[in-house]
Amino acid sequence: MSWTLAITNQKGGVGKTTTAVNLAAALAERGQRVLLIDLDPQGNATVSTGQDKATLERTVADVLLDAVPVAEVICAIDAAGFDLLPAHLELAGAEFQLVTRIGRELKLKQALAPLQAQYDLVLIDCPPALNTLTINALVAANDVLIPVQCEYFALEGLSSLLDTLEQVRLALNPSLGIAGVLRTLFDARNLLAQQVSEQLLSHFGDQVFATPIPRNVRLAEAPSHGLPAMLYDRQSVGALAYEALAEEVLRRMPGAAERPVVPRGLSRAMPSKSGAKSADKSSRKAAPKLKKKKAKK
Numbered sequence: 001m002s003w004t005l006a007i008t009n010q011k012g013g014v015g016k017t018t019t020a021v022n023l024a025a026a027l028a029e030r031g032q033r034v035l036l037i038d039l040d041p042q043g044n045a046t047v048s049t050g051q052d053k054a055t056l057e058r059t060v061a062d063v064l065l066d067a068v069p070v071a072e073v074i075c076a077i078d079a080a081g082f083d084l085l086p087a088h089l090e091l092a093g094a095e096f097q098l099v100t101r102i103g104r105e106l107k108l109k110q111a112l113a114p115l116q117a118q119y120d121l122v123l124i125d126c127p128p129a130l131n132t133l134t135i136n137a138l139v140a141a142n143d144v145l146i147p148v149q150c151e152y153f154a155l156e157g158l159s160s161l162l163d164t165l166e167q168v169r170l171a172l173n174p175s176l177g178i179a180g181v182l183r184t185l186f187d188a189r190n191l192l193a194q195q196v197s198e199q200l201l202s203h204f205g206d207q208v209f210a211t212p213i214p215r216n217v218r219l220a221e222a223p224s225h226g227l228p229a230m231l232y233d234r235q236s237v238g239a240l241a242y243e244a245l246a247e248e249v250l251r252r253m254p255g256a257a258e259r260p261v262v263p264r265g266l267s268r269a270m271p272s273k274s275g276a277k278s279a280d281k282s283s284r285k286a287a288p289k290l291k292k293k294k295a296k297k
């Protein structure tokens with residue numbers, strides 16, 4: 001069984017795609033079989049992994065609308081060692097068409113069902129909207145990973161995301177949990193960033209990943225080279241932060257205690273470990289009620 005994480009926040013530009021691509025690469029480097037799904041019509045994850053959107057024959061839109069098997073659409077990102085289900089602008093039209101389809105929220109989950117034994121982790125890069133595409137991701141996912149930029153409106157946006165998660169739990173995916181809250185574009189010298197970070201820690205406790213992702217120009221440059229940061233500049237603080245995040249994600253992965261520790265460097269050569277169990281929610285907490293607590297000024 002794979003562990004499926006929706007990387008989601010309806011707020012734009014908070015580092016969802018940067019996290020999806022770099023986490024996928026860091027997890028693949030650690031021997032995990034990873035599928036990255038670009039579920040954003042912007043196709044940023046697709047471009048960030050070196051794919052040419054103009055020449056894609058099929059995309060995730062074909063999977064959602066016409067039930068084309070995912071296996072026929074996936075492309076291997078050889079340099080980074082993971083697979084990609086790519087997206088293109090046509091996904092915006094697909095989202096519109098899905099609205100009239102019966103079972104529209106279940107399309108991605110149904111499409112991924114045959115792949116459960118093939119991947120250890122599936123990462124879904126969501127669009128910056130709480131739309132049908134995002135709901136498809138939340139229904140297909142076991143848990144969400146929420147990137148948050150530590151700035152003034154961050155918590156406000158989180159309240160509506162938590163409401164949406166609750167609605168999805170009630171109607172469609174009762175076991176949807178929070179894998180973690182990730183502080184992104186983090187500048188520890190910035191007082192406001194520190195304050196928002198403290199608020200996140202007080203609301204979410206140890207659901208906040210210990211690793212914040214610093215603002216780092218290498219992370220911004222890497223996509224234009226079609227590479228994850230660790231292949232663009234391995235020693236950059238951005239690449240190193242995503243490596244540390246990958247270690248944390250693996251520790252939070254269901255079944256983590258039963259998996260052998262794979263020394264880094266050996267991981268690519270080793271057969272993939274599929275000991276992950278997806279249903280164990282005991283180590284993860286339900287979402288805290290963010291709205292009930294007043295944010296400290």
Ligand SMILES: Nc1ncnc2c1ncn2[C@@H]1O[C@H](COP(=O)(O)OP(=O)(O)OP(=O)(O)O)[C@@H](O)[C@H]1O
Pocket residue numbers: 011012013014015016017018019040042044126127128184185186213214215216217219220221223238
């Ligand atoms: N830690 C970082 N340091 C520097 N630049 C970053 C960092 N994280 C992301 N960026 C840059 O910030 C911009 C937004 O990041 P990204 O595309 O990952 O956000 P997003 O949440 O996926 O955006 P959208 O909501 O539009 O999909 C991009 O130009 C990206 O290269």
Ligand SMILES: [Mg+2]
Pocket residue numbers: 016017018040044125126127
């Ligand atoms: Mg994005």
